[in-house]
Amino acid sequence: xxASSGKNNPKQSLTIADRLVGDDHPCFIIAEVGNNHNxxxxxxxxxxxxxxxxxxxxxxxxxxxxxxxxxxxSLSGKDDDLAVEYTLDLLRRFELTTEQQxxxxxxxxxxxIQYLCTPWDASSVATLETFGVQAYKVASADLTNLPLxxxxxxxxxxxxxxxxxxTSDEIRAAAKFLDDRSAPYVLLHCQSTYPxxxxxxxxxxxxxxxxxxxxxxxxxxxxxxxxxxxxxxMGAVLIERxxxxxxxxxGPDHAASLEPEEFKALVSGIREVEAARGKKLxxxxxxxxxxxxxxxxxxxxxxxxxxxxxxxxxxSDIAVKSPGQGLSPLKMPALIGRPLNRAMxxxxxxxxxxxxxxxxxxxxxxxxxxxxxxxRYHDTERFLExxxxxxxxxxxxxxxxxxxxxxxxxxxxxxxxxxxxxxLFAGSKLMDLATPDEVLRRYSLEQTxxxxxxxxxxxKFFPKTKRPPIVANIGGFTxxxxxxxxxxxxxxxxFAASLKELDMDGVELIPQTMAPFPWHFGGQRHQNIFIFPxxxxxxxxxxxxxxxxxxxxTKLAANHFGFDFGEGLAQLGPHTAHLHFGDAxxxxxxxxxxxxxxxDFDAIGAVLRKHAPGASFIPEIWQGHKNMGEGFWTALxxxxxxx
Numbered sequence: 001x002x003a004s005s006g007k008n009n010p011k012q013s014l015t016i017a018d019r020l021v022g023d024d025h026p027c028f029i030i031a032e033v034g035n036n037h038n039x040x041x042x043x044x045x046x047x048x049x050x051x052x053x054x055x056x057x058x059x060x061x062x063x064x065x066x067x068x069x070x071x072x073x074s075l076s077g078k079d080d081d082l083a084v085e086y087t088l089d090l091l092r093r094f095e096l097t098t099e100q101q102x103x104x105x106x107x108x109x110x111x112x113i114q115y116l117c118t119p120w121d122a123s124s125v126a127t128l129e130t131f132g133v134q135a136y137k138v139a140s141a142d143l144t145n146l147p148l149x150x151x152x153x154x155x156x157x158x159x160x161x162x163x164x165x166x167t168s169d170e171i172r173a174a175a176k177f178l179d180d181r182s183a184p185y186v187l188l189h190c191q192s193t194y195p196x197x198x199x200x201x202x203x204x205x206x207x208x209x210x211x212x213x214x215x216x217x218x219x220x221x222x223x224x225x226x227x228x229x230x231x232x233x234m235g236a237v238l239i240e241r242x243x244x245x246x247x248x249x250x251g252p253d254h255a256a257s258l259e260p261e262e263f264k265a266l267v268s269g270i271r272e273v274e275a276a277r278g279k280k281l282x283x284x285x286x287x288x289x290x291x292x293x294x295x296x297x298x299x300x301x302x303x304x305x306x307x308x309x310x311x312x313x314x315x316s317d318i319a320v321k322s323p324g325q326g327l328s329p330l331k332m333p334a335l336i337g338r339p340l341n342r343a344m345x346x347x348x349x350x351x352x353x354x355x356x357x358x359x360x361x362x363x364x365x366x367x368x369x370x371x372x373x374x375x376r377y378h379d380t381e382r383f384l385e386x387x388x389x390x391x392x393x394x395x396x397x398x399x400x401x402x403x404x405x406x407x408x409x410x411x412x413x414x415x416x417x418x419x420x421x422x423x424l425f426a427g428s429k430l431m432d433l434a435t436p437d438e439v440l441r442r443y444s445l446e447q448t449x450x451x452x453x454x455x456x457x458x459x460k461f462f463p464k465t466k467r468p469p470i471v472a473n474i475g476g477f478t479x480x481x482x483x484x485x486x487x488x489x490x491x492x493x494x495f496a497a498s499l500k501e502l503d504m505d506g507v508e509l510i511p512q513t514m515a516p517f518p519w520h521f522g523g524q525r526h527q528n529i530f531i532f533p534x535x536x537x538x539x540x541x542x543x544x545x546x547x548x549x550x551x552x553x554t555k556l557a558a559n560h561f562g563f564d565f566g567e568g569l570a571q572l573g574p575h576t577a578h579l580h581f582g583d584a585x586x587x588x589x590x591x592x593x594x595x596x597x598x599x600d601f602d603a604i605g606a607v608l609r610k611h612a613p614g615a616s617f618i619p620e621i622w623q624g625h626k627n628m629g630e631g632f633w634t635a636l637x638x639x640x641x642x643x
Contacts, residue, residue: 027237059116063119068123163189187215232277233277314336334355367643370616372618375393451470549579566604579615
């Protein structure tokens with residue numbers, strides 16, 4: 001295939017050892033040691049260790065037989081200029097022996113990092129083939145060295161080809177030469193000056209290289225890490241940067257190298273950019289956080305006046321107001337002229353069901369375990385009029401904590417109840433009974449005790465519930481990064497201490513299983529405790545606690561951390577008092593409608609029937625309460641007979 005037809009090249013990825021390199025795979029990161037060991041074997045080992053600690057995929061070295069690479073007269077110093085003489089002096093002093101290179105390769109294998117090498121001559125290729133090297137780097141200086149390219153292509157190994165110091169025509173010629181030999185390779189954009197000036201780098205030349213060959217990376221010699229990270233954002237599938245223990249050391253590459261902590265920051269930055277870059281989307285997908293903010297901040301179509309059922313909706317019947325919990329204003333043209341199948345009060349939301357054939361409605365559902373719905377004080381009576389649950393779960397806000405339940409409830413109810421403690425309290429304070437911040441912990445204790453007292457007060461309305469559970473998000477979150485195992489253990493210890501300070505007579509506090517990236521104020525944080533089933537089960541056994549297992553949260557944790565979802569639910573089962581059912585997708589798509597995520601509810605139903613047969617449940621569907629609980633009724637329809 002002609003190299004210029006790269007867009008049609010079927011080789012969209014290649015393999016280096018067990019790592020796939022290409023657009024849909026993590027960027028392959030090379031820590032280029034080169035000769036920065038300055039001929040010292042122990043320093044070479046230290047640089048491998050630094051590459052491992054930084055998270056690089058490989059540590060790369062160089063090998064050359066000087067009598068093959070240079071003319072005899074150059075080696076004798078007779079007729080070359082001072083620059084060549086200086087370079088040869090450094091190479092003679094800073095080379096590792098073949099045996100030392102072999103030992104470095106073995107050390108890399110013991111540290112689970114790839115050893116790669118740049119051979120500068122055919123003899124070095126032959127030597128490296130005895131090492132079992134998985135790929136070869138072609139230095140910019142050898143892009144036009146067709147005999148060496150042929151030797152390397154004949155190995156069948158992946159080639160990483162730098163294009164510094166070469167013209168576009170030379171790059172095209174070399175690419176065609178490799179394509180004609182069916183060699184797997186990556187082209188690296190490179191500015192071969194040490195360090196390279198920013199105005200000479202021209203990262204967008206990667207776009208031109210991609211027209212020549214589909215796999216393109218970047219070999220950087222600039223100061224800092226921003227440009228290399230930017231190259232990944234622009235699609236580089238491989239990044240190569242020099243690593244050194246000290247930029248002040250003698251040698252030509254040290255000044256353009258990164259010291260260990262800088263290299264670590266580079267790897268971290270690349271992984272962050274990859275996570276943010278994602279994949280090309282046919283449509284823009286809203287994150288769960290955006291949906292939350294959209295509900296709070298956007299606009300809806302609402303009734304401009306009281307509207308009787310059967311009214312043909314006119315433009316004058318519609319107003320656009322926040323929050324965004326109803327029909328989008330974009331749907332106004334479709335709404336005008338339609339007969340309304342229900343009566344609406346002024347400021348009531350219009351919903352999608354006003355355009356369709358009506359909303360899902362409640363009925364008496366049949367489950368082998370107690371079931372219910374989440375309610376607020378103000379909609380309890382309305383929900384109980386249209387369904388007959390076994391339990392209800394009061395979701396308290398911090399404002400509800402100041403309200404008198406007797407203003408909304410009357411008499412007694414022949415059903416059980418659960419209380420869900422607020423996650424957010426007044427003053428934008430998040431509940432955290434596991435924080436080392438003693439001021440916040442004491443505030444959380446006070447507020448939790450108030451929830452306990454409210455729960456005890458609710459028992460008079462629900463006399464059949466002797467020890468009502470209180471679902472609580474315990475806390476233990478961090479803003480910027482997850483906690484170390486030691487600090488996480490400290491969170492559990494602090495929570496255990498908090499439990500002893502609460503008066504829980506007549507109630508039961510049940511921590512909720514958490515997702516790895518909880519949404520707070522429409523943004524994400526890192527959750528650290530009550531994520532791993534084995535860990536949560538052990539804590540419950542030690543402290544005689546039961547839990548609320550949020551199926552959606554636990555699925556997201558399984559997705560992120562890679563544990564077996566069904567096995568995790570089995571571990572949690574004996575400690576499960578109550579369940580929240582919602583679907584889940586990816587790493588943070590929580591509370592989705594049943595059937596709109598990744599969970600196999602038939603499979604988990606079998607697990608829960610065996611390990612948590614008596615646990616009650618509610619559907620925990622995001623915004624399921626809207627339109628008189630339409631989302632809850634849909635979820636219950638889809639769960640019936642499965643859990």
